[in-house]
Amino acid sequence: MELVTDILAGKTRAVARAVSIVENNSHDKEALIDALHDYTGHAAVWGITGPPGAGKSTLADCLIQKERDAGKKVAVIAVDPSSPFTGGALLGDRLRMQTHAVDPGVFIRSMASRGHLGGISAGTLDAVKIFDAAGFDTIIVETIGVGQTEIEIIELSDIVMLVLVPGMGDEIQAMKAGIMEIGDVYVVNKSDKDGAQRLKAEIEYVLMLKEQTNGDPSPGILMTSSRDNTGIDELHIHLTQLYHERTRNGMLSVRRKKRIKKEMDDIFNRKVQDLIEKELSLSANSSTWIEKVYRKEIKLYSFINNTLAEFERSNKK
Amino acid sequence: MSEKIRIEIAKPGLDGHDRGAKYIARALKDAGYEVIYTGIRQTPESIVATAIQEDVDFVGLSLLSGAHNELFPRVVELLKEQDAGDIIVFGGGVIPEEDLDFLKTHGIQAIFRPGTPISDVIAFIESTRKGHAA
Ligand SMILES: Nc1nc2c(ncn2[C@@H]2O[C@H](COP(=O)(O)OP(=O)(O)O)[C@@H](O)[C@H]2O)c(=O)[nH]1
Ligand SMILES: [Mg+2]
Numbered sequence: 504m505e506l507v508t509d510i511l512a513g514k515t516r517a518v519a520r521a522v523s524i525v526e527n528n529s530h531d532k533e534a535l536i537d538a539l540h541d542y543t544g545h546a547a548v549w550g551i552t553g554p555p556g557a558g559k560s561t562l563a564d565c566l567i568q569k570e571r572d573a574g575k576k577v578a579v580i581a582v583d584p585s586s587p588f589t590g591g592a593l594l595g596d597r598l599r600m601q602t603h604a605v606d607p608g609v610f611i612r613s614m615a616s617r618g619h620l621g622g623i624s625a626g627t628l629d630a631v632k633i634f635d636a637a638g639f640d641t642i643i644v645e646t647i648g649v650g651q652t653e654i655e656i657i658e659l660s661d662i663v664m665l666v667l668v669p670g671m672g673d674e675i676q677a678m679k680a681g682i683m684e685i686g687d688v689y690v691v692n693k694s695d696k697d698g699a700q701r702l703k704a705e706i707e708y709v710l711m712l713k714e715q716t717n718g719d720p721s722p723g724i725l726m727t728s729s730r731d732n733t734g735i736d737e738l739h740i741h742l743t744q745l746y747h748e749r750t751r752n753g754m755l756s757v758r759r760k761k762r763i764k765k766e767m768d769d770i771f772n773r774k775v776q777d778l779i780e781k782e783l784s785l786s787a788n789s790s791t792w793i794e795k796v797y798r799k800e801i802k803l804y805s806f807i808n809n810t811l812a813e814f815e816r817s818n819k820k
Numbered sequence: 821m822s823e824k825i826r827i828e829i830a831k832p833g834l835d836g837h838d839r840g841a842k843y844i845a846r847a848l849k850d851a852g853y854e855v856i857y858t859g860i861r862q863t864p865e866s867i868v869a870t871a872i873q874e875d876v877d878f879v880g881l882s883l884l885s886g887a888h889n890e891l892f893p894r895v896v897e898l899l900k901e902q903d904a905g906d907i908i909v910f911g912g913g914v915i916p917e918e919d920l921d922f923l924k925t926h927g928i929q930a931i932f933r934p935g936t937p938i939s940d941v942i943a944f945i946e947s948t949r950k951g952h953a954a
Binding site: 522523527586590597598604610612615617 | 849850851853858870873902903904
């Protein structure tokens with residue numbers, strides 16, 4: 504594929520097109536991703552999540568600069584929700600990063616969730632692979648995370664930052680149970696505002712409770728102001744060191760294998776479902792079957808087991 | 821899965837009034853498009869780099885400051901230079917009648933002046949989108 508050669512050469516238009524292919528779930532997606540497979544695994548993937556308005560995009564902007572100063576090529580994937588009613592989306596994250604728009608070492612891509620739950624879009628993971636193969640050293644993935652369902656960012660990233668801001672007292676209570684599990688690094692952004700110190704103390708308290716239950720080493724809590732550009736150096740150093748540490752102690756490969764497992768399960772499930780649909784003409788037949796179950800002509804479990812056994816027999820021949 | 825139309829809405833030039841641009845960005849979102857909004861004071865270079873990275877189908881330029889005769893054609897030119905001449909450029913804002921022909925001959929495929937109903941913009945997008953049987 505010419506597209507693959509161009510991606511590996513880091514050509515912008517090819518990379519952009521490839522992201523659209525995975526985003527649209529086009530039929531050449533699978534061949535594309537397999538062709539890139541051998542060239543992936545080099546990039547560090549940083550997730551940034553947190554409530555809307557916490558300063559995730561502004562923080563990403565600061566971190567891009569730090570990585571550029573360190574000579575790294577950076578890609579950013581910023582995911583925002585699609586409207587469930589119209590399917591439209593207003594993608595405004597890159598507004599905060601536009602100073603990097605013309606830097607050839609930076610590639611920013613906005614993605615709409617397109618109905619996918621979990622905070623990312625169905626194409627995000629494949630988009631990460633494309634940027635990885637195209638030679639980007641660091642890939643920053645920004646997603647909105649406000650509840651317990653948006654946790655796919657953990658599976659996708661090597662390191663996850665949870666960005667919180669002062670003045671969300673009640674929210675932190677709600678987040679305790681779920682989203683507090685997801686951060687490797689906690690960022691108290693807008694530390695220029697009142698209450699930042701208290702928020703930090705609250706997070707420390709929640710994490711202390713968590714530590715007692717699972718014995719993990721305690722994650723870092725960093726204070727930043729992306730407006731005043733304070734604390735960014737510390738955050739950047741922390742991320743870099745954590746990544747190296749995880750590479751060294753094997754945590755990185757553990758995480759990445761978990762990611763592969765999740766992907767594999769998902770793809771198997773989807774394919775098996777497609778296969779069943781095709782072989783048993785599920786949607787065409789289901790109304791007849793439902794009627795029969797309703798009239799007590801057949802029983803659910805025996806019927807389904809028999810149908811699958813029949814399918815298996817016919818496949819063995 | 822179906823392809824989605826992606827549209828960049830950008831404001832070149834120095835004026836800082838983005839109400840019009842934001843209005844159109846929101847309206848196009850409500851019409852079901854994916855809109856990438858880049859904010860004020862964009863250079864033609866940053867607009868084009870964005871269009872290519874975001875793999876958009878359309879770029880909508882909004883301008884009040886009067887520099888449209890330089891800035892709009894420059895965007896079209898840069899897109900062509902970067903092998904992205906297939907991206908469709910349209911414009912909006914306070915643009916005098918006598919400039920419309922000039923802009924059209926320089927590759928701006930439609931101009932929407934203040935007061936244009938959003939349905940005109942949507943009709944334009946639907947009739948020029950890729951794969952549309954003209
Ligand atoms: N005071 C203050 N405002 C900030 C800071 N970081 C971001 N903001 C502002 O917060 C708003 C939301 O920022 P944004 O990065 O878009 O948040 P996101 O929705 O989490 O991506 C913007 O108006 C930013 O200028 C900060 O450290 N301090
Ligand atoms: Mg954002």
